Amino acid sequence: MVIGAAVAALGSVLFIAWSRYFPVQRRRRRCLACSPATEQVKYLDRQILVLGLDGAGKSSIIHAISTNTTRSSSAPTHGFNSAQIIHQGLRIELLEVGGSQNLRTYWSQYLKNANVIVFVVDSTDNKRLHLARQELHRLLHEAPDLPLMVLANKQDQNTALCLPEIHSELSLHRITGEREVTLLGTSAVSDGAGHSTRLQTVKTLLEERLHRPKGPAQNGANHPQATQCHTSLQNDG
Ligand SMILES: Nc1nc2c(ncn2[C@@H]2O[C@H](COP(=O)(O)OP(=O)(O)OP(=O)(O)O)[C@@H](O)[C@H]2O)c(=O)[nH]1
Ligand SMILES: [Mg+2]
Known part of the structure; x- marks a missing residue:
């Protein structure tokens, strides 16, 4: 009788241990199966619209920003070009619309989804800076509030105009x-x-700008006062 009781007690202990252990295992398996869906990261989408005349350097700049590397040549963009960067919960699209004359008519259609306009100019192309000016002001007229970053590109060239000139x-x-x-x-x-x-x-x-709420410029960042020409890329802005 004593042996029977001992066998019964051992059986109960084993049963309790088994029933506790295996549901956990099953739960773990279920969790492993469902984890890709439940752990999906949610990003806020932001867009940087990169515009400027053909040959200004838009594609080269997008490539450099999105890959952290430079390339020595770039083919003209016949339609669109885009790249994505992820930064602290933001999924940032850099969207270029080509700068040739026929594509410029489409630029304004892309303003409504943009959070920032980056306008690229070729600082050596002084014959077409007046055209860049016209296109820029036409755009700004259609997007009164969008923050604007103007990039005076190709500053590595001797013939590049300096920032006050641009x-x-x-x-x-x-x-x-x-x-x-x-x-x-x-x-x-x-x-x-x-x-x-x-x-x-x-x-x-740009990443800092996209993390800040919409609104007027802070700390006098508005309207750069470029007054002197100098050659160093490090001291401008
Ligand atoms: N020296 C120099 N060349 C550059 C620079 N940026 C771009 N280029 C060259 O300028 C040419 C045009 O550059 P892209 O990046 O294709 O210009 P884009 O603005 O995208 O032109 P589209 O797509 O035609 O509108 C290419 O040969 C580039 O290698 C720069 O900062 N310095
Ligand atoms: Mg391009």
């Missing part, structure tokens, strides 16, 4: 209101070891 050629002083305007000199060619430090700074500024 500021004046593009009539940036005519931009009124509370729009946030930034003017920076850039180069999409390598400044050593295959990357552009300057464009990494641009990327950081």
Whole structure:
């Protein structure tokens, strides 16, 4: 009888242990199966619209910002070009619409989804800066509130106009209101070891801008006062 009781007690203990252990295993298996769906990261979508005349360097800049590397040549964009970067919960699309004359008529259709306009100019193309100015102001007229970042590209070239000249050629002083305007000199060619430090700074500024709520510029960031020409890319803006 004592042996019978001991066998019964052992059986109960084993049964309890078994029934506790296996549901956990089954639960774990279920969780493993469902984890991809439940752990999906939610991103907020943001868009940077990259515009500018053909040959200004839009594709080269998008490539440098999205890959952290530079490339030595780039084919003209016949329609669109885009790249994506992920930054602290933001999924940021860099969208270029080609800059040739026939594509410029479509630019304004892309303003409604944009959070920032990046307008790229070829600083060596002084014959067409007046055209860049016209296109820029036409755009701004259609998007009164969008923050604007102007990139005076190809600053690695000796013939590049400096920032005060670009500021004046593009009539940036005519931009009124509370729009946030930034003017920076850039180069999409390598400044050593295959990357552009300057464009990494641009990327950081854009990410910061997209994390901030909409609204007027802070800390006097509005309307850059470019007054002197100098050659260093590091001191401008
Ligand atoms: N020296 C120099 N060349 C550059 C720079 N950025 C771009 N380029 C060159 O300029 C040419 C045009 O560059 P893209 O990036 O294709 O210009 P884009 O604005 O995309 O032109 P579209 O697509 O035709 O509207 C290419 O040969 C690039 O290699 C730069 O900062 N410095
Ligand atoms: Mg292009």
